[in-house]
Amino acid sequence: MLTLQHIQKRYYDRLIINIPQLELPAGIYWMQGGNGAGKTTCLKIMSGLIPFDGEVRINTDISSKQHPVRYRQLVNYAEAEPLYPAFLTGRDLVQLHITTKGAGHEDIHALSTSLGIPDFINNPVSSYSSGMLKKLSLLLAFTGKPSFILLDEPLITLDTAAIQELYTWIHRFHTQHNVSFLITSHQPLLDGALPVRATLALSDGQLIISMNN
Numbered sequence: 366m367l368t369l370q371h372i373q374k375r376y377y378d379r380l381i382i383n384i385p386q387l388e389l390p391a392g393i394y395w396m397q398g399g400n401g402a403g404k405t406t407c408l409k410i411m412s413g414l415i416p417f418d419g420e421v422r423i424n425t426d427i428s429s430k431q432h433p434v435r436y437r438q439l440v441n442y443a444e445a446e447p448l449y450p451a452f453l454t455g456r457d458l459v460q461l462h463i464t465t466k467g468a469g470h471e472d473i474h475a476l477s478t479s480l481g482i483p484d485f486i487n488n489p490v491s492s493y494s495s496g497m498l499k500k501l502s503l504l505l506a507f508t509g510k511p512s513f514i515l516l517d518e519p520l521i522t523l524d525t526a527a528i529q530e531l532y533t534w535i536h537r538f539h540t541q542h543n544v545s546f547l548i549t550s551h552q553p554l555l556d557g558a559l560p561v562r563a564t565l566a567l568s569d570g571q572l573i574i575s576m577n578n
């Protein structure tokens with residue numbers, strides 16, 4: 366369960382996010398919103414990466430502000446446009462994540478192989494295409510033993526085969542390891558692609574929730 370209370374985020378004097386109360390029980394969530402609606406800002410708040418007013422907690426009592434290390438072990442985040450130090454290889458980054466996040470729910474190498482990452486994992490990330498970089502960032506978001514994985518625009522730059530693989534892994538982590546997902550996208554989810562619990566629409570800084578079924 367991810368809980369948000371009294372969340373406000375301003376850039377300069379402009380209120381970007383205003384969420385008085387939100388509870389996301391275990392599930393898969395699909396978030397939509399136009400350009401500049403605040404999706405990335407919202408995910409950065411939920412991942413504890415930027416300052417904000419209010420409180421975000423995972424599993425009821427672990428606060429992103431009071432227990433930042435434990436919180437970050439339980440909430441993983443993949444950026445829409447990931448950036449890494451150019452000289453590191455994919456293998457360096459995977460190793461770093463495995464070392465800091467601990468043994469994962471599953472052998473991460475199977476996910477890596479299904480996305481074709483072994484073909485380029487030993488090369489420096491400066492040589493990666495945008496799709497390769499995206500695949501690596503998604504792989505890193507599956508490391509450790511998170512309760513919640515936040516994926517910002519995971520579909521952009523992925524080819525159709527990789528999107529299908531990603532859906533398979535999301536479904537598997539959710540059903541077998543009870544991992545929840547919050548996924549942002551400009552596209553509506555294709556019918557039956559994922560068992561989404563609710564759709565979140567972000568507009569004027571406010572979230573509107575539509576439960577499925």
Ligand SMILES: Nc1ncnc2c1ncn2[C@@H]1O[C@H](COP(=O)(O)OP(=O)(O)OP(=O)(O)O)[C@@H](O)[C@H]1O
Pocket residue numbers: 376377381398399400401402403404405406407
């Ligand atoms: N570091 C920043 N400084 C000032 N304003 C910012 C900053 N980051 C984001 N904003 C503003 O906050 C608003 C929300 O931006 P955000 O990136 O969260 O939107 P988004 O929904 O992810 O957009 P998109 O779909 O275009 O990626 C925008 O008006 C943006 O200009």
